[in-house]
Amino acid sequence: MKMQKHEYTGIGETLYSAVLDNGLEVRVVPKKDFSTCYAAFATRYGGAHRRFSVDGRKLDTPAGVAHYLEHKMFDLPNGDNALAILSANGADPNAFTSAEMTCYYFQCTESFEENLKMLLHFVSTPYFTDETVQKEQGIIAQEIRMGEDNPGMVVYYRLLEMLYAHHPVRDRVAGSVESIAEITAQTLYDCHRVFYAPSNMVLCVEGDVDPESVVRIAEDVLPKEKAPVPKADFGEREGILPAETRRTLEMEVSAPQFLIGVKLARPESGAAFQRENIVAALAMRMLCGSSSPFFTRLYAGGLLNMDFDYEIDSPADTFMVIVGGESRDPEQVLEAFQKEAQRVAAEGFDEGYFTRSRRASLGARLRALEDFDSMCVALASGVLEGYCALDSFALLESVTAEDCRRFVAENLTPERMALSVIRPKVREAEN
Amino acid sequence: MEYSRSELMPGVFLSHLRSDKFKTACMSLNLLTQLSRETASMNALIPNVLARGTTRYPDMEQLSARFDELYGAAVEPVNRRIGEVHCIGFFASFPEPAFLPGGEALLGEMCSLMADMLLSPNTRGGLLLPQYVDSEKEKLMELIRSRVNDKRSYAVQRCLEEMCCCEDYAVSRFGTLEDCEAIHYKKLTRYYREILRKSPVELFYCGRASLQEVEGAFRDALAGMPRGEIDYDIGTDLRMNALEDQPRYFEEQMDVTQGKLVLGFRLGSCMEDPDRAAIHVFNAVYGSGVNSKLFMNVREKLSLCYYASSAVILRKGLMIVSSGISFDKFESAKGEILAQLEAVRSGDITGEELTCAKRAVASDLRAAMDSQGELEGYWLSQALDGLDYGPTELAGLVEDVTKEDVMKIAESVELDLVYFLCGEDDADPEDEGEDDEDAEA
Secondary structure (H helix, E strand, O other): OOOEEEEEHHHOEEEEEEEOOOOOEEEEEEOOOOOOEEEEEEEOOOOOOOEEEEOOEEEEOOOOHHHHHHHHHOEOOOOOEHHHHHHHOOOEEEEEEOOOOEEEEEEEOOOHHHHHHHHHHHHOOOOOOHHHHHHHHHHHHHHHHHHHOOHHHHHHHHHHHHHOOOOHHHOOOOOOHHHHHOOOHHHHHHHHHHHOOHHHEEEEEEEOOOHHHHHHHHHHHOOOOOOOOOEEOOOOOOOOOOOOOEEEEEEOOOOOEEEEEEEOOOOOOHHHHHHHHHHHHHHHHHHHOOOOHHHHHHHHOOOOOOOOEEEEEOHHHOOEEEEEEEOOOHHHHHHHHHHHHHHHHHHOOOHHHHHHHHHHHHHHHHHHOOOHHHHHHHHHHHHHHOOOHHHHHHHHHHOOHHHHHHHHHHHOOHHHEEEEEEEEOOOOOOO | OEEEEEEEEOOEEEEEEEOOOOOEEEEEEEEEEEOOHHHHHHHHHHHHHHOOOEOOOOOHHHHHHHHHHOOOOEEEEEEEEEOOEEEEEEEEEEEOHHHOOOOOOOHHHHHHHHHHHHHOEOEEOOEEOHHHHHHHHHHHHHHHHHHHOOHHHHHHHHHHHHHOOOOHHHOOOOOOHHHHHOOOHHHHHHHHHHHHHHOOEEEEEEEOOOHHHHHHHHHHHOOOOOOOOOOOOOOOOOOOOOOOOOOEEEEEEEOOOOEEEEEEEEOHHHHHOOOHHHHHHHHHHHOOOOOOHHHHHHHHHOOOOOEEEEEEEHHHOEEEEEEEEOHHHHHHHHHHHHHHHHHHHOOOOOHHHHHHHHHHHHHHHHHHOOOHHHHHHHHHHHHHHOOOOOHHHHHHHHHOOOHHHHHHHHHHOEEEEEEEEEEOOOOOOOOOOOOOOOOOO
């Protein structure tokens, strides 16, 4: 298999790409002088893929299957555990499940090829019994409960429930204690067969490796046939307005935690989507990033602290902006944020401010290249969404101040914003 | 990578690590003081106040505008405690010229900005601005209050505090709410001037610039730094034994669904002449990672907890075992955590367990060579200990660790304190009894 080679000279990276006969997408970024190798093997299957059709059949699965499957994938038919084998071999393996993907990965400084074979082998070898599936239920139930104690997670899911009326991104990736009780070994086998076909997956590797040998190993270990790609059903397309705009809950926290969310219209093509993402990131940096007039003013005024941050997120065909942190008065922050967005929509961004913000964004993107983990996951997400993450440097060059103003004017209007708040518990009779 | 160390000015030391493999350069500047109750909050506050503005760039907006022009160079306040040494200052990272459109070298300007933040903050009448001090004070107090939000790390901190109640180590790097509340901008300015004169300074640089270039840039930038008699009497006291004959017990109640059990140990007499490689391997065999005894037995086999792992704090000679359990599993989880330590003591360690542990430790050390952040932390702490071997050399020593070495460390370890964060009395007891969390695997 001949790989395509693409040099990104400005940033000193080279990317090798291939699509295997079985449909697997492979990306390799060779890194001389580094002893760490990193491999990520991901499937387009996450917490939001609950309803899907395959071979003309429509299936509806309980919340939490993708995550449950991730936990059970490490069991091998001979009774071994892949996590233990990789660790024993000096690798640092792990996995995560998000709303849109499940990703298995490892980092190592020795025996890369052996570890890669193991990674591909265990992820493509389902082995579940009703007994092992049953045993995991308590473990995952505890993980779900632990999330209930975590204010960051609670404030986030409550925001998603407000933004989306029915999209499955509202469901916790891990599911609920009730929903996971419905999961059987058969559910896991079915979902593995549908979603873990190489045609629905991507393998990204970074390190001092030979790209061709990565492809050879993948061809050797993985199934040869090309299976049909499943079609996820996320339900009827939702309107642009949030389903609800305010929710507040009390928890054991020291100060109010809040998130403001805005749903965005998602461009159809991968390239247009990638560009809109970059525009959104730069617009948000200028509107409320750490050097923005908005943030520095509210920071100085004591309404915000360094926890404040923004994020552009797009799990499972959604697209949204999330802004938040900790504040004694989240409502006041929301009001100031709305005002600032209105001002920017009317006045636009100053050219000098735009130029230096774009420089800062370039520097931040360069810094992110140092991290193998975030690089491989970004490459994998890009492949699953239909773009190449390394193109972002060239795209950033093409963004204008007017693009950013337009983004703010179109999207950050008061009626589009939802606010999720967690307040400290009021205790009766202190002491 | 070439490492070298030099003294640029009285009490100002530079650790220089030359490397071509990164796209950004990083550096740090640290003032060292003895960790103490009286000064912890002031120390915590100083870098944050200094980062609010300089004479050239008097407020955050102007200062960060300047950093944005320098391709988003980041200069962040840092506040660490390494053993009982309180290290405060700044950490900076910025792109290497090779990756910038105009090939601009940012080193000189970055050193000068960092030095300005340290030496020429925005003041009035020679005093730090009260509005900056008060606003950072508020934020620091919020931060101190917020430590309760993450129950897992809160429980570990509380265990350390109680275990080291008679030592400087009980002091948090943020100090206490009361101490923070009491800070006045005039007093803070006096203290700031005092540590500028007296504190040893550790500088670190990792990137493509030569030793000469970096020395030159820092010398120019720090030329105006007032240096008096340097206080070198800074260090960490080691306590070898538990405070009392029997392990102490502390319990705290909160509205939580999961209990946190934390066991605090002294590494003991092995700290008289610590074999660092063996201590790391012992920790890996006993409780860090998925092949460790705690993970394999307490979590996987007996399902007594959602997580259980050990960590050593080498510089202070401590080990912490942290676990999440159902409230009713307290006795059995504690018993099994101690039984596994006993197993290591008695040499119940397979060849496989030892090999896995050594591979894991050596691999982590080698991987540190690929991360500037890890390298900075590693070399700062080597500098504090007066040691000069790199992570790769330590990885080499790990290969030679034997089962007997590991048993010897385990033999020396002593339980000092048990801490339990549990639910409130009136809350429903959690009796599901099953196991684990683990966000990862």
